[in-house]
Amino acid sequence: MCGIIGFTGYLDVKNVLLEGLEALEYRGYDSAGIAFFEQDGIKTIKTTGKVTNLCDKVEGTSINSTCGIGHTRWAKHGGVSYTNSHPHTFGNVTLIHNGIIENYHELETALAHQGKYPVSQTDTEIAAMLIDSLYDGDAIETIKKAIKQLEGAYAFCILFADQPDVIYCLRNGSPLVACKSKEGSVIASDMVALIKYSKEYFVLPELHIAKLTKDNIVVSNLEGAIIKPQMLFVKWDMTAARKGGYAHFMLKEIHEQPSSLRSTIMPRIRNGSLPDLTADGIPNEIFHGINRVLITACGTAMHAGLVGRVLLEKLLRIPVTVEIASEFRYQDPIMDESTLVITISQSGETADTLAALRLSNEKHAKTLSIVNVKGSSIARESNYVLYTHAGPEIAVASTKAYTAQLSCIYLLALQFALAKNAITEPECASFVSQLQSVTTAVENTLSLEKAIDEISSHLKETEDLFFIGRGLDYALSCEGSIKLKEISYIHSEAYAAGELKHGTLSLITEGVPVIALATQTNVYSKMISNIREVRARGAMVILVTNGEIAVDSSIYDYHIALPELDDLFAPFTTAVVLQLLAYYTTIHRGYNVDQPRNLAKSVTVE
């Protein structure tokens, strides 16, 4: 959601900013702009639409600068327009901003009393006006004063007209990461824009101010003390953030799953047979005294939680609930130190999930997060972190992060079950061996790609469809449905198959596609009855089974047989089929797979 890049150093800033914005495109945006120092002051170039539009605009100008800031805006306050796009300038101040200034209206009213009025409809311009009104030549003191008045989540990069080649940055809630290299100092809203310069970086701590000059980055806290931020290191490089020969990031990321699963699972297996999370700082002691698990997350990450619930309850026999983070945070939930709260997030910055985590911390629950982005807010604020080693996920539709989240939940559930003596070591070893075999099964599922492409072509003209399943297959139906609708723009719903008769069946008419997941033996015959119900009403059925099961061919139009796994592990292979189905349906419909309309990769505002 909105992208930030700032650079000061020894390179042509135009190239650094435009490349940085291109790398950040995946986050979702509808306008883009840059501002940079030139001999005669700060210049701004911005445009609505894509970064390529900005590149075209920049091409026609001669820029001679080595310091500037760039932004991709995802409209929140004020529509998509040239005036509302960032950077915003007021007086001495030019800035870019991610997040929302919640008290912008009060600030705007106060500024109006000083005879100052914005030209845009954005909260960002109000922040520029506020900072300019406080500016007395001392940037850091001015920013400190501004922080006292600003409410909401924000990340800012600020240029002061009388301080050439210096960038000031601060954040509260919204992420900012920075690095130093021999070429200069760089700051960005996420690592994909920094990786070109360094694999070593730091997360700007909240409510701290970073001053970037060509050769240095100085971070100070609000008391004025200079602090040394903790340096982090990413294992992946530029190639991981490129398409690498695939038509889209989503397809590349789908294909990366055998490897991301291996990287996530293998280092956590001791002697080839038992889970071991001690290297992650998760000792068995944390499970002692836990009598309830609460999982909270958003979107696909929450769907990973739905699988987690089935698994944890089965293995532990303690109650597990899954809560949508945006609901949970306002529900005054009941929890205490005997509750383990698991938050799941790819980005580690999702505002609602972060708020749910903070609430859980306040209520003294034990908090553990499953996160992909190292050093992200959710990771830092949780008592314990289990990182998914999925590498950067660029496509808005989450794929490899989801299956990596599942694998972490499985590892966690097994470790927890062992710690509670809910399973024996031999039982656990058998689960672990099945978990390890999931990577090969996922590889084999990918070989169904051509067949899934062909099946998807029959969904090209569809406007509504349904996913149905029971138990784990219901959790996967939810995931299949979100994947399909977010990128193909087909309206779809996930239904617990047993619920069909309680409403949805009225929507099943001739030709309506129903994707029926039937991978779970204990409810298999029930599922087949449900499929017959929709079939009798003319549904076009795409059936997914765990292994080559002989089914009456009159009940389906298309049958996808997954490589056979124990039922409990079928979510991994089912997920891959549903991802490919969403991908190819979108391709057949001709939409932008990686950057669906209105959506952002990382949702850092409520």
Ligand code: M6R
């Ligand atoms: O970064 P997070 O995992 O916290 O993101 C949560 C959701 O926004 C995300 O999973 C979203 O639903 C995906 N676009 C779905 O593919």
